Amino acid sequence: MSTFIERILGKEAGSVATIMADYVVINDGISNAAVDEISAVGNQEKVWVIHDHDVPTGSTEAAGILRKNLEFATRNGCHYVQAQGVGYQYMLNDIIKPGEIIIGGGTHGSIFGAKKALGINVSIPELARIAETGRYSVIVPETVSVTLTGNLQESVSVMDAAMDFLTKASDVKGKVIEFGCPSLDDHQKAVLCSMACMTGAYAAVIVEEQSEQAVVLDLTNVKPMIMMPCASRSEQDQAKIAEKSVLEGTELQAGQIGGYTGGTIEELRTAAGLIKDKKLARGFRLSICPATSKDYIQAMEEGIITKFIDYGAQIQAPGDHSVVTQGAGAMGHNEKLLTTGLYTFAGAMGCEDAEVYTASVNSVIAASYTKLI
Amino acid sequence: MDKKFSGKIWKFGNDIDTDTIIPGRRGTIPTIEEMKQYAFELLKPEFGSTVQAGDILVAGTNFGCGSSREQAATVLSANGVRCIIAKSFARIFFRNAFNSGILLLQCDGIQDVCDGGDIVTVDIDAKTVSVNGKTFPVGEVPENLFNIVANGGLIEDTKKRIAEGIKKLEITPLTDKERRKSGYTLVEKILKNNAGKHHVEPGDIVITKPDMFMVHDIYTTYLLDTMKKIGADKIDDPDKVTIVWDHCMPTAVAKNDYDHYHAGLELAKLYGIKKLHIGEGICHSIMHEKKYARPGEVATATDSHTTTYGGAGNFCSGIGTAEMAAALITGELWFKVPSAIKIVLNGHLKEGVLSKDIILKILGDIKADGGQYKSLEFTGTAAHEMSMMARFTMANMALEAGAKCGLFEADEKTAEYYGMSLSEIDWVRMDDDAKYEKVLTYNVDELEPQLSCPQGVDNVHPIHEILGTKIDEVYLGSCTNGSLEDLAIAAKMMEGKKVAYGLRFIVCPATNKVFKDAIEAGYIRTFIEAGGVVVHPCCGLCCGMPYGLMTDDERILSTANRNFIGRQGTKKTLSYLSSPAVAAATAIAGVVTDPRTMIN
Numbered sequence: 001m002s003t004f005i006e007r008i009l010g011k012e013a014g015s016v017a018t019i020m021a022d023y024v025v026i027n028d029g030i031s032n033a034a035v036d037e038i039s040a041v042g043n044q045e046k047v048w049v050i051h052d053h054d055v056p057t058g059s060t061e062a063a064g065i066l067r068k069n070l071e072f073a074t075r076n077g078c079h080y081v082q083a084q085g086v087g088y089q090y091m092l093n094d095i096i097k098p099g100e101i102i103i104g105g106g107t108h109g110s111i112f113g114a115k116k117a118l119g120i121n122v123s124i125p126e127l128a129r130i131a132e133t134g135r136y137s138v139i140v141p142e143t144v145s146v147t148l149t150g151n152l153q154e155s156v157s158v159m160d161a162a163m164d165f166l167t168k169a170s171d172v173k174g175k176v177i178e179f180g181c182p183s184l185d186d187h188q189k190a191v192l193c194s195m196a197c198m199t200g201a202y203a204a205v206i207v208e209e210q211s212e213q214a215v216v217l218d219l220t221n222v223k224p225m226i227m228m229p230c231a232s233r234s235e236q237d238q239a240k241i242a243e244k245s246v247l248e249g250t251e252l253q254a255g256q257i258g259g260y261t262g263g264t265i266e267e268l269r270t271a272a273g274l275i276k277d278k279k280l281a282r283g284f285r286l287s288i289c290p291a292t293s294k295d296y297i298q299a300m301e302e303g304i305i306t307k308f309i310d311y312g313a314q315i316q317a318p319g320d321h322s323v324v325t326q327g328a329g330a331m332g333h334n335e336k337l338l339t340t341g342l343y344t345f346a347g348a349m350g351c352e353d354a355e356v357y358t359a360s361v362n363s364v365i366a367a368s369y370t371k372l373i
Numbered sequence: 374m375d376k377k378f379s380g381k382i383w384k385f386g387n388d389i390d391t392d393t394i395i396p397g398r399r400g401t402i403p404t405i406e407e408m409k410q411y412a413f414e415l416l417k418p419e420f421g422s423t424v425q426a427g428d429i430l431v432a433g434t435n436f437g438c439g440s441s442r443e444q445a446a447t448v449l450s451a452n453g454v455r456c457i458i459a460k461s462f463a464r465i466f467f468r469n470a471f472n473s474g475i476l477l478l479q480c481d482g483i484q485d486v487c488d489g490g491d492i493v494t495v496d497i498d499a500k501t502v503s504v505n506g507k508t509f510p511v512g513e514v515p516e517n518l519f520n521i522v523a524n525g526g527l528i529e530d531t532k533k534r535i536a537e538g539i540k541k542l543e544i545t546p547l548t549d550k551e552r553r554k555s556g557y558t559l560v561e562k563i564l565k566n567n568a569g570k571h572h573v574e575p576g577d578i579v580i581t582k583p584d585m586f587m588v589h590d591i592y593t594t595y596l597l598d599t600m601k602k603i604g605a606d607k608i609d610d611p612d613k614v615t616i617v618w619d620h621c622m623p624t625a626v627a628k629n630d631y632d633h634y635h636a637g638l639e640l641a642k643l644y645g646i647k648k649l650h651i652g653e654g655i656c657h658s659i660m661h662e663k664k665y666a667r668p669g670e671v672a673t674a675t676d677s678h679t680t681t682y683g684g685a686g687n688f689c690s691g692i693g694t695a696e697m698a699a700a701l702i703t704g705e706l707w708f709k710v711p712s713a714i715k716i717v718l719n720g721h722l723k724e725g726v727l728s729k730d731i732i733l734k735i736l737g738d739i740k741a742d743g744g745q746y747k748s749l750e751f752t753g754t755a756a757h758e759m760s761m762m763a764r765f766t767m768a769n770m771a772l773e774a775g776a777k778c779g780l781f782e783a784d785e786k787t788a789e790y791y792g793m794s795l796s797e798i799d800w801v802r803m804d805d806d807a808k809y810e811k812v813l814t815y816n817v818d819e820l821e822p823q824l825s826c827p828q829g830v831d832n833v834h835p836i837h838e839i840l841g842t843k844i845d846e847v848y849l850g851s852c853t854n855g856s857l858e859d860l861a862i863a864a865k866m867m868e869g870k871k872v873a874y875g876l877r878f879i880v881c882p883a884t885n886k887v888f889k890d891a892i893e894a895g896y897i898r899t900f901i902e903a904g905g906v907v908v909h910p911c912c913g914l915c916c917g918m919p920y921g922l923m924t925d926d927e928r929i930l931s932t933a934n935r936n937f938i939g940r941q942g943t944k945k946t947l948s949y950l951s952s953p954a955v956a957a958a959t960a961i962a963g964v965v966t967d968p969r970t971m972i973n
Contacts, residue, residue, distance in 0.1 A: 332631025350627030
């Protein structure tokens with residue numbers, strides 16, 4: 001039986017495959033560096049330039065990056081997208097179709113596996129080269145199968161399951177993970193796939209049929225998890241993950257719910273349900289960042305945004321606010337933040353000595369009325 | 374310090390600016406004691422070494438103009454200067470000097486009969502100054518203000534008052550008949566009513582008891598520090614105080630904002646302040662939305678755009694941190710009664726032309742200093758036809774002409790907004806026999822949309838001169854134009870349309886209430902579907918916070934109130950100010966566009 005990656009790349013594992021990418025995505029986060037290296041775009045229809053990180057711009061330097069990206073897109077006739085929210089989520093919902101190949105310069109491109117498309121993360125020079133030629137070559141990776149059985153307990157989220165998986169995954173570096181997870185919904189599948197690559201896996205995908213050798217993980221046993229601060233961006237994949245209970249009682253100053261892990265309509269509904277009859281703790285700042293403009297509009301229509309406003313939360317513009325050096329939600333000296341964002345390195349959310357912890361929406365909301373983990 | 378005293382004169386001419394008093398390059402000398410020898414070093418190099426305690430300065434007009442450098446007052450105070458007599462004083466210097474322990478007396482005439490080295494005698498009770506056998510009248514100096522000077526400045530005075538047990542200033546409220554007495558400008562009426570005075574005139578100093586104090590988060594850290602220095606363990610009336618977290622909330626500048634956030638919470642806790650608005654919107658909009666600043670009353674805050682509530686006939690003006698500390702402790706605040714300019718707005722505003730266009734037009738005409746320490750008072754058909762929000766817009770920007778306040782008369786609309794009966798507030802109106810320094814008359818029928826252009830609020834041009842200028846970002850928000858009404862104007866123009874390719878359109882509702890109402894009305898949806906981004910109510914980009922900062926040579930058009938160099942980006946970012954209608958039309962077209970062409 002051939003694997004997903006073998007079918008989509010058209011070659012057997014271990015052999016060299018060369019394909020044409022369907023999408024090359026450049027944003028104002030990390031991948032804008034590729035713009036400096038691209039002389040001319042090969043196929044303008046396939047290159048998408050997205051403004052989704054520093055929304056609205058938090059510094060004059062960020063504005064310079066936007067200018068550069070906009071001029072690049074205009075000059076080459078590429079797609080230019082802004083004010084739609086997190087690029088991954090926007091592409092996943094509105095653009096990508098099963099079987100397509102999306103190449104970007106980030107870390108969580110595996111999210112597209114939730115739609116049976118292939119999301120690949122490459123280095124900046126390689127991203128630039130692919131934008132110029134459209135061509136991508138790779139030795140087709142091995143595949144490992146993981147089956148998630150059972151159901152998540154109430155107040156345990158798919159983020160906890162994904163973090164739990166990260167602590168248990170072994171021997172997946174450079175490989176493709178095929179997840180069988182019949183009990184998860186589409187949104188949960190997206191979170192699982194996106195976070196799966198934090199193991200160093202090449203890509204992840206949701207499948208219906210599983211190999212018999214699949215590793216089995218029982219969702220029933222998953223406990224609320226937390227990802228600890230780490231020293232630098234390059235060490236993010238080594239950030240310690242533990243059961244949340246080990247930090248129980250730690251005082252926090254702020255919480256953030258956003259991105260595709262916390263800002264989708266599904267997660268916003270969960271959060272809105274959890275604040276009912278609760279009061280935001282004095283001294284706790286809560287940011288709500290809808291993932292996309294569609295999520296924002298849907299949440300408004302359902303009255304959810306108004307509930308958050310009344311709760312005392314700050315509603316941010318749709319976008320990827322998981323790294324904010326200057327802008328709404330930035331943290332001060334020695335403050336502690338609990339976020340659904342996936343970056344906990346020093347300085348990710350403001351001051352170098354601010355500590356950032358990652359947890360689920362349930363955990364962030366619980367903290368918002370207790371001020372404690 | 375005696376009520377009657379004499380001193381040797383140092384004589385100066387007109388327009389002595391703060392740089393002449395103490396050069397900017399001396400401003401970084403760490404202590405005032407070391408700095409004081411350089412006072413007037415370029416104009417009168419001998420001053421620093423020969424000035425004696427008790428010497429008196431006599432000058433012409435506009436003494437202390439230029440930058441707001443507080444050291445200009447403190448170095449004179451440190452040199453023992455206790456009194457300055459001039460034809461007029463610059464606004465900021467005036468307050469700084471008194472609060473540093475220097476008595477300022479306004480007098481026109483003495484300059485012609487004296488020289489440096491002559492002896493002048495000041496008699497506070499007699500309200501005169503005499504020199505060389507000639508006597509001239511000066512304004513009244515109230516007891517409390519005299520004490521501030523006598524005690525060596527505001528902070529020392531406040532400490533002394535705390536030590537002695539603060540004696541409350543007794544004010545006998547005016548009867549309704551007394552406050553309705555004719556012959557006064559709006560500012561005179563309101564100040565006189567609050568201070569319990571039967572008569573005031575421009576130049577008089579009155580001690581008011583403000584009805585509401587507002588502190589916003591920029592100043593929470595400094596205020597907390599000053600309160601601790603003074604050693605205050607309580608304030609006069611916590612119920613008259615509100616703290617608003619709006620400049621630094623959401624916390625956005627990592628190493629600073631959190632400090633302001635926590636300092637505000639500490640102030641609230643220490644002094645029992647309960648009216649707290651944390652991340653609920655812009656302070657000035659909240660002040661009228663929550664009805665904290667009311668018609669005919671006096672409000673003050675630590676911000677320059679405090680003039681906003683003048684739209685409801687509330688006397689309101691910004692003060693510094695030390696003054697706020699002292700005022701919170703004593704419940705009192707002195708003001709010099711400003712002279713007033715009456716601005717008559719005849720005719721009717723046409724569709725697509727808004728109150729913002731009128732105030733920009735006025736600013737362009739009278740320039741940034743045209744209202745220096747004056748009360749701009751608006752009346753006429755168009756003024757009364759304006760909604761409350763439109764009035765707040767104009768009062769907000771009166772400050773940009775240097776005005777002390779911008780006031781509208783209280784009418785049916787004011788009464789309705791505040792849920793009051795008109796008879797309670799209709800004394801807040803201009804008297805036909807009031808003495809105005811100047812009357813400006815505008816016919817708004819023919820007014821076209823106006824833009825304040827780079828780089829100065831008073832560089833105003835009618836829109837036809839700017840049409841077609843490419844714009845990179847449009848900002849709809851601020852305490853000037855972030856109301857529901859403003860959002861409605863823009864949303865109706867943008868419904869079903871898209872913002873221009875590559876243009877960033879940022880919307881910041883003024884308050885949480887505006888935000889929620891705009892969601893309810895579908896405006897927020899319209900903005901997002903058009904390709905805009907909406908940020909949480911706050912001061913945002915208007916005060917240069919990171920909500921859409923720009924790079925070199927980019928152009929921003931904003932509905933805010935200031936386009937100073939570098940405020941919304943780099944020194945080379947070009948900022949334009951306009952009405953929400955111009956903003957919406959421009960966001961769609963990508964170039965400066967006359968909204969009237971889109972409405973019709």
